[in-house]
Amino acid sequence: MTEFAETSKATSPVVECRGVQRIYQQDSVPVYALRGADLTIHAGEFVSLAGPSGSGKSTLLNVIGGLDGFDAGSVTVGGVDLAALTPAQLAQTRLHNVGFVFQAYNLIPVLSARENVEFILQLQGVASQQRRSRADRALRSMGLAELGDRRPGELSGGQQQRVAIARAIVTEPVLLLADEPTANLDSKTTSELLAVLRDLNQQQGMTIVTATHDPIVMEYTSRQVTMLDGEIRQDDGVTA
Amino acid sequence: MDTLVLLFNLSLRNIVRYRRRNFFLFAAIAVAVGGTTLSNALIRGWQVYMLETAVSALTGHIRLQAPGFADDPGLDKAFAADTDIRLGEDIALAGVAQRINLPAVISSERETRGVALVGINPAQENISFYRDFVMEGEALTGPADGRLVIGKALADTLQTQVGRRVVVIVEDADGKSRERGYRIAGVFDASMQWPEQLLVFTGLQAMQQSLANSRLPAPVTEVSLVLQQEENRQLAQRQLASQHPELVVKDWRQMSPQIAEIVDIVDATMAIWFVMIMGALTLGLVNTLIAAVMQRTQELGMLRALGMSDRLLLTQVVLESVGIMVVGVVFGLILGVAMVFGLGDGIDLSAFSESVEAFGMSTLLRPVLNLEDLFLFGGLSVLLGLLASYFPARRALKISPLMAMNR
Numbered sequence: 001m002t003e004f005a006e007t008s009k010a011t012s013p014v015v016e017c018r019g020v021q022r023i024y025q026q027d028s029v030p031v032y033a034l035r036g037a038d039l040t041i042h043a044g045e046f047v048s049l050a051g052p053s054g055s056g057k058s059t060l061l062n063v064i065g066g067l068d069g070f071d072a073g074s075v076t077v078g079g080v081d082l083a084a085l086t087p088a089q090l091a092q093t094r095l096h097n098v099g100f101v102f103q104a105y106n107l108i109p110v111l112s113a114r115e116n117v118e119f120i121l122q123l124q125g126v127a128s129q130q131r132r133s134r135a136d137r138a139l140r141s142m143g144l145a146e147l148g149d150r151r152p153g154e155l156s157g158g159q160q161q162r163v164a165i166a167r168a169i170v171t172e173p174v175l176l177l178a179d180e181p182t183a184n185l186d187s188k189t190t191s192e193l194l195a196v197l198r199d200l201n202q203q204q205g206m207t208i209v210t211a212t213h214d215p216i217v218m219e220y221t222s223r224q225v226t227m228l229d230g231e232i233r234q235d236d237g238v239t240a
Numbered sequence: 241m242d243t244l245v246l247l248f249n250l251s252l253r254n255i256v257r258y259r260r261r262n263f264f265l266f267a268a269i270a271v272a273v274g275g276t277t278l279s280n281a282l283i284r285g286w287q288v289y290m291l292e293t294a295v296s297a298l299t300g301h302i303r304l305q306a307p308g309f310a311d312d313p314g315l316d317k318a319f320a321a322d323t324d325i326r327l328g329e330d331i332a333l334a335g336v337a338q339r340i341n342l343p344a345v346i347s348s349e350r351e352t353r354g355v356a357l358v359g360i361n362p363a364q365e366n367i368s369f370y371r372d373f374v375m376e377g378e379a380l381t382g383p384a385d386g387r388l389v390i391g392k393a394l395a396d397t398l399q400t401q402v403g404r405r406v407v408v409i410v411e412d413a414d415g416k417s418r419e420r421g422y423r424i425a426g427v428f429d430a431s432m433q434w435p436e437q438l439l440v441f442t443g444l445q446a447m448q449q450s451l452a453n454s455r456l457p458a459p460v461t462e463v464s465l466v467l468q469q470e471e472n473r474q475l476a477q478r479q480l481a482s483q484h485p486e487l488v489v490k491d492w493r494q495m496s497p498q499i500a501e502i503v504d505i506v507d508a509t510m511a512i513w514f515v516m517i518m519g520a521l522t523l524g525l526v527n528t529l530i531a532a533v534m535q536r537t538q539e540l541g542m543l544r545a546l547g548m549s550d551r552l553l554l555t556q557v558v559l560e561s562v563g564i565m566v567v568g569v570v571f572g573l574i575l576g577v578a579m580v581f582g583l584g585d586g587i588d589l590s591a592f593s594e595s596v597e598a599f600g601m602s603t604l605l606r607p608v609l610n611l612e613d614l615f616l617f618g619g620l621s622v623l624l625g626l627l628a629s630y631f632p633a634r635r636a637l638k639i640s641p642l643m644a645m646n647r
């Protein structure tokens with residue numbers, strides 16, 4: 001497992017991207033998804049990556065999460081240079097240090113809500129009793145204490161996304177990445193979910209980065225980063 | 241271990257989740273395995289019948305004769321009836337039969353034929369086909385019974401019947417032809433032509449008295465042994481050969497090489513049959529499992545995104561594949577065993593009796609269930625399932641978490 005450096009100090013960066021480029025080949029034509037993005041995220045920040053479709057916000061999120069590689073520049077997460085990690089080490093990093101919340105919830109349909117949350121702890125090798133209590137605690141914090149035995153198909157979209165958040169935070173990750181987490185939700189559920197994320201950030205100090213094109217999301221985040229054509233155009237967290 | 245339980249649990253639930261697709265997959269595997277189990281049991285039944293026929297045709301699993309007797313049979317190549325036959329305690333005997341088996345000429349008032357005159361102790365012949373003969377008239381009462389029992393086909397040829405007298409000419413121990421009149425005690429139906437045409441039985445003791453000389457007062461020309469387990473054949477053969485270096489000790493494979501070859505061919509046929517059926521099934525399984533993996537690209541990609549290692553992902557896909565195969569094979573074996581028991585009385589092939597006998601088969605084909613076959617078959621099927629899971633597993637490992645997320 002790749003050990004992360006101590007990142008709890010408010011001043012130390014959890015994420016540091018320098019000149020990150022990501023180029024895809026489309027019919028032998030290079031398409032620049034990221035054109036030298038620079039971004040530093042400190043512990044305890046709640047950052048929204050906004051921008052239109054194709055602006056590179058999801059790509060940057062995937063690069064930070066170790067789901068996608070990059071062609072130039074450097075990315076360090078928790079002080080670890082992602083370029084130096086093997087695919088297996090990247091998987092370990094994701095398992096132990098990064099929580100993911102996806103647009104499509106991506107819960108395991110054959111497992112109950114509690115089992116979905118426990119699943120990731122089981123991958124980490126956490127003992128069964130501890131697993132159960134931690135999963136219940138995470139579900140309780142999402143207001144789902146009574147729904148632990150239900151399978152994803154028996155839950156509403158908002159409830160499923162809460163289970164996904166419970167799964168993402170149960171491992172107490174250094175960083176929580178959310179890719180369009182409210183895209184499939186109605187406005188009321190969106191507000192409820194964003195309040196949950198804000199509470200996680202404000203009460204537990206969890207560092208959260210979310211990609212979104214929804215202006216409501218930006219109202220809840222403490223820092224807004226706007227991207228366009230693979231570049232960071234505006235970052236209200238950067239002082240000149 | 242905990243993780244393995246998790247993966248097993250996950251695999252099981254995924255199998256249940258796609259129950260319709262997997263039902264047809266289970267059914268295909270079960271029908272293939274069940275059908276192959278039945279056909280193998282029928283082929284094995286044919287094989288066992290041939291082996292029993294070979295062994296019961298006065299050869300036994302092992303037979304002892306004097307050197308040169310097989311090429312030039314005669315009483316001058318006999319040995320003493322009290323020759324000690326002893327096997328190790330680990331080899332159980334089903335029975336031993338001593339005989340005099342000599343070429344002879346039998347004549348009725350109308351016809352003359354060359355036959356084999358066989359002196360037997362009827363009580364010892366529970367290891368040969370003699371016990372199964374359907375007798376018209378009387379059977380031999382014991383080794384001292386000096387009457388004859390002849391085959392139905394021979395009786396027809398000689399135009400004789402029970403109670404009539406025939407004359408048998410045979411060479412004695414001194415090399416002189418002895419002619420003796422016998423009364424026919426019984427006519428047997430062997431359900432095979434050659435024993436009925438060729439074999440003529442009389443009491444061993446009576447034959448010894450009429451043919452022996454002072455040098456060998458109680459001669460026999462052969463001793464046949466049938467073992468409880470055929471697998472002990474070679475060990476028993478070695479033991480007897482070392483005990484009796486003055487005799488030739490042969491097993492049934494040496495005595496009936498054609499049948500031995502057929503038995504081997506049957507084994508090979510079963511293997512080829514298994515490979516063909518299961519090969520086709522495996523290809524189908526691979527195809528379905530790859531489709532199943534493709535159907536779950538997003539889910540598997542998500543597992544990778546969350547940090548599931550390649551090893552665990554591979555294990556999960558393999559567990560699912562093997563799980564499907566195991567369930568299908570178990571149901572298939574149950575189906576196959578049920579069909580075998582259902583056909584326990586055998587399949588009546590008497591409508592095709594001529595062709596069937598040409599293949600050395602009985603007109604009643606009884607399936608024989610061999611536990612070893614079941615275990616081997618079941619084990620190999622699961623192994624094939626394991627191999628079949630390689631391709632979908634490899635496909636699963638190629639799924640990028642990012643690709644899965646973007647679907």
